[in-house]
Amino acid sequence: MEDDTRQRLLDAAEALFAEHGFVETSLRAITTRARANLAAVHYHFGSKDELLRAVFTRRLKVLNEERLARLAALETGGPVTVEAVLTAFIEPSLRLRRAGVQGERFTRLLGRAQIDASEALRDFLRDQYTPVLERFQRTLGRTLPQLQPEELRWRLYFTLGVLSFTYAGARLPQMPFAARVAGDEEWLLRQLIQFLAVGLRAPPVGEKTEEAA
Template sequence: MAKPAHFSTKDRILGAAEELFALHGFAGTSLRQVTTQADVNIAAVNYHFGSKENLVNEVFRRRMDEMTAARMGQLEKALGNHPGELRPVLAAFVEPALAMAQDRQSGGAFVRVIARAYAEKNDNLRRFLSDHYGHVLRDFGRAIAGCVPGLSKEELYWRLDFLAGSLTYAMADFGLIKRPAGVTEEAHRAQAAQELIHFAEAGFRAAARSEGSPTPSTPAPSLSTQ
């Protein structure tokens, strides 16, 4: 059965906005550009989203909801089937994100939108992401803490922040190692995931900072879309 027309209109607007945000950034993209690319009128954007700010948020929501569900489902299995083991927890964080990035039809543009989110200061977007997805980092932080109890909260979140940054870099495929000829993108991404998980495990298991090192007050976990 065909979907109602208003769903396809909403999807066209989101797809056009995602592509344009990836190319021009949030501030550099006008609603007129979005409506032209989506072949809709401004009334359709106002009906479905109400404002450009809400449109930006919804571009993130449709990708982040899917990735979050995959991550949390995999995390639940990791904690249930492999209690106390760090690698399955890290895999639950890394693998769904790289799987999304591998899907060039649905994930490629969004990876570039994530890069824009890092580069542009958008307090409303950061607030939206913190309110709706901040629990993901906190849940993974607690799970990792159960596997490496020797780390302070501050050290744990520094290392989780570094993992999130490395993951974003891997998703964008900016690395020195390019996919060799004859190797599928799926296989290349799978190897990237395993290498990152191995690297992250070593980082989280590294010795805690020595007692003589300066220890600033623990900051609140920084927001990452990853």
């Protein structure tokens, strides 16, 4: 059981980072939860920052590879719908949620990181995300040729905003959440795709399209 401690540290860190954030989580809280010694973090990972990166690497690599594979598979066929592209991007992460409480914690951490992330982590995440986001944008642009590149980028930005916010599980007053999300990812996926697909497909703004009644 040499790297059993390693896994327990990753699990504990993942849970606590997702729940309380990176800086608010102390190494003592992590090692206590993992039933490990305080120095174990530095022995196995070197520093707190590298522990955080390890938490991301463990799941993000396979996640984004699956996304890329799905997007690539789409383009071998004929024309592609917006819904299919969205599904290729969202479903892998949603499947992670379905897989268990640890996966759900990770997606929460992932959503948080998009806004929360400190300087150092941002570079790391950028390296991880750049390939899949560029591919995502390219595929989507081919499906929606009527959009100017800049307009497409903004709508992609909004899309990622919805996903980050939802994954992060931002608790809002009177909002659904706790009751619905747990164990009902199919409903959530359909809601997400329905909302995002029509938004992406909306006619370009150009001039003002409509206004108050």
